[in-house]
Amino acid sequence: MFAINRKIMILSSLLSFNLLLACSSQPSGAGDKPTSESSAATVTPFSPKSTVTPAETEGGIVSQFSKSTLSDSISLDTISDTPSIRAETDLVDGKILMISGDREERGHLIAPSVLGAEGDQTFQSNYKIVYRKGNNDKVLLELPAFLYLQPTDKILPFDKVSFKEADIFLLTPQYRTGHGLEAYVFAVDKQNGDVFPIEIRKGEKTSKTLLYAELGNQNGQLVVYPPIGAGTPEKDTKEIHYKLDLRNKQFIAD
Known part of the structure; x- marks a missing residue:
């Protein structure tokens, strides 16, 4: 009788040990969703200085300026983040210039209007008109979100x-x-x-x-x-x- 009881105790201990091993092999937090560090690392935050244009879509380029009466008649072609001189005149001592801002949108007119002919070039930016003497610029006038049309991209006089x-x-x-x-x-x-x-x-x-x-x-x-x-x-x-x-x-x- 003592031998039978001893066998039962040994079997019970073995069963408890196996159950303990099975529980410890279950992964911690198995019911939670996994966190992917690699997917988070691929997200690129938008920066105003980024060379990637966030306005690009499958249908072309979308303006970041407020819609105007001409918006539906303009097809945008390029976006530049480099300031450009759009108008210039020489003075006895210095120059007067019109310079584009950090973002300039250029396109063309796809339908004629009172402002221009079909195919005319369009320019829009936060322009400044400055007096330049040497390396110093004095801002004379600011033209925010200014849009204008010209037949060519020549510097205006x-x-x-x-x-x-x-x-x-x-x-x-x-x-x-x-x-x-x-x-x-x-x-x-x-x-x-x-x-x-x-x-x-x-x-x-x-x-x-x-x-x-x-x-x-x-x-x-x-x-x-x-x-x-x-x-x-x-x-x-x-x-x-x-x-x-x-x-x-x-x-x-x-």
Whole structure:
């Protein structure tokens, strides 16, 4: 009887030992999902300085600027993160330049409009107009998300009108519109060489741009011939004479 009990005890111990081995062989946390370190390492965070353009899709390039009235008529071709000179004029001491920002989108017009012909090139960026003297740039004007069209990618010139006390430079990035030409105006003081933007004042209203069809210096005044179209009121067809007020950095209409 003692031998039988001893055998039972040995068998029971062996069974318990096997059960213990089976439990210890079960992997820890077997019901949890595995974590893949390699998959996490392949994720590349977007950086503004990255050379990979995040706007690329199977359908082409998508603009990162807000949608405009021309957006549906533009097909984007390239994106550049290198600033480019888009307009330039030489001064006696330095230059005035229009320079693109960190991102410039270039494309072409796929349908004609009042702003351009089909195939015209499109340019959009956060542009700055600067006065450059040596290695120093003085920002004269900022044009955020500015979009314009030109037949080619040639560097744009500034038009120049000279007065006794200052030289006036006009930049017209958009080569045509449905209501005349629109220019940004800058002055170079002949006495001290100071360079600055000029506002246009007509009555109580001031503007950073000058709307014109033709213009020139007549007897020390800037004479502007306004654009005339169908339905233009007669009072708006007359030439406008502006006096240059350097102290207040304005052209003031008579």
